Amino acid sequence: MQSRGGYLMRDKPSVDVKSKMKAAGTSRQIIPKSIRKGMNVDAVVYGNSKILKQMENDALYQLTNVACLPGIVAPVIAAPDIHWGYGLPMGAVGAFDDKDGVISCGCTGFDINCGIHMIRTNLTRKQVEPKIKQLIDTLFQNIPCGVGAKGKLRLTLDQLDDVLRTGANWAVENGYAVKADVEHMEEEGCMTGADPAKVSDMAKKRALPQLGTLGAGNHFLEVQSVDEIFDAKTAKAFGITKKDQVIIMLHCGSRGFGHQVASDYLRVHEKAAKKYGIELPDPQLVCAPVNSKEGQDYYKAMKCAVNYAFANRTIMTAWIRESFEQVFDKKWKSMEMDTIYDVCHNICKLEEHEVNGKKKKLYVHRKGATRALPAGHPLVPKSYRKVGQPVLIAGSMGTASYVLVGTEKGKESFFSTCHGAGRVMSRHKALKLFRGEQVKADLMKKQNIYVRATHGKVIAEEAPGVYKNVDEVIESVHSAGISKKVARLVPLGVAKG
């Protein structure tokens, strides 16, 4: 049938992409551009044999759609946690020429700068485990969780504009964080050039009550302990020094503000694609030429959402620290609760990469993918520059999470790697198969993991069984060499929206 934009909308991919992939190195496959008319470049898919079996053909086909867009620079990248997503699949990267390419809000997605903030402590599992229920309940109390949670901050529109322009720096200036937190964040917690004038009134209205809220769905706050250290030198540089050390992982994004910015610009880019005669292989991949007004307006609005998310996560670090102070009756500084790093998952950035041996500026869209810079890269914080950028990977509420580090080999994937385990089961099916209260009881009984959520449905939807095996995801990127294992973390307690 014809879609609104007049493009052919397919129910099923017309090509069995999976059968046409060719092995090209360890845990690395190529989807040659020859398999489908209109592909400008190849796609590269990372995953070992176990992961490849689980990959959906629909998601792989989406890679071939992106490969058809103008100005795409080879190759389109898929990480092992790839699954179907809006336009660009989750776990994918599309890089575009800074003159002939496009910026696509469809490629960045709805949850702009969904990401992970990680905080270390000097506490051990032995100290925290007996108090885990009290700790998670306190965190759940102090941090607004869930779609119905009301934020504790009520900003004025002027204050909101400051947040949108300055990101995590706003949190520092208003006493929620310290300078060292911001120094250990991607982009140092702020993308410059954000313009609040490019954001709709509705987006701002949604932003006002939600700053400092976790959200729901796959967003969470987890208290973890170090299970295994693979690279002691790098781990030490990140502040991870011993097995059983307690670490905190916060996963959330730009909330309703980012969703509104994305929705608003999907309309703008839909019209722009028609206006500039861009042939779309999929109407979800609406986009605009990089240097058009529609392209740059989105880039400036998206930066506002990126900065909102940076501020959101950083504000919550204050309440995480307060919660630990309440439960352990110590100051957060004496518990050495320092930010390890903060990474972005859904984002578009103008970055410099090597293309055919020459340095080139590219608009890199990462969707459900993490930047992973190597040792020596100037954008890695000074304290980590000798080892490389920390890469923070979330598992599910019953499985491990990982800290990785960027590598020089990562240049083949625009210094990008996976972001999590990646779903294999729909929410609908999860609700049929699992009962939240049973999942919660099993996690406590079998693994001693305490889960607190607003309701059982979210636990069922996010049960460990709905995700790929995170260990295989990590083995895939590690063996392919686009990032390397540093430490494995296991959950002690989880707060979910």
Add this chain to the structure above:
Amino acid sequence: MAYKYIEGITSDVMFEAEGKDLDSMLEQASLALFDVVCQRKKVNPTKKIKIKVEGSDEKDIVYMWLSALLSESDANELFFSKFEVKVNKKGKKFVAKGVAHGEDYSSEKSGTVVKGVTYYNFKVEKTKKGFKCRVVVDI
């Protein structure tokens, strides 16, 4: 049932809604949407928000109406549980005017965050019985 959820999307939610006309189909699609956002049957329709959107065709008006519901719910911190909507054609444009009824956000009645309405497999079609739509929402 005038709406049902459909298997087949890994991370998101897909539903179909039908009605004897575009208005009743939109109301059913709205109910399906807010069964995801909140525990709709527990939400009392004590507050109301007026909503008006324009679209270029029948598909566009469905997309715009559902997107507006998500925005208004979030901006006004309300869960919706009851909907009234009337679609009129004015010249080449379609205009949907209506009211969403609900109550203040509360954690106890929350569901899952819906990030947006997508164009993936998005369909609106005339049937023998009236109208039918298929919608995928991003979670």
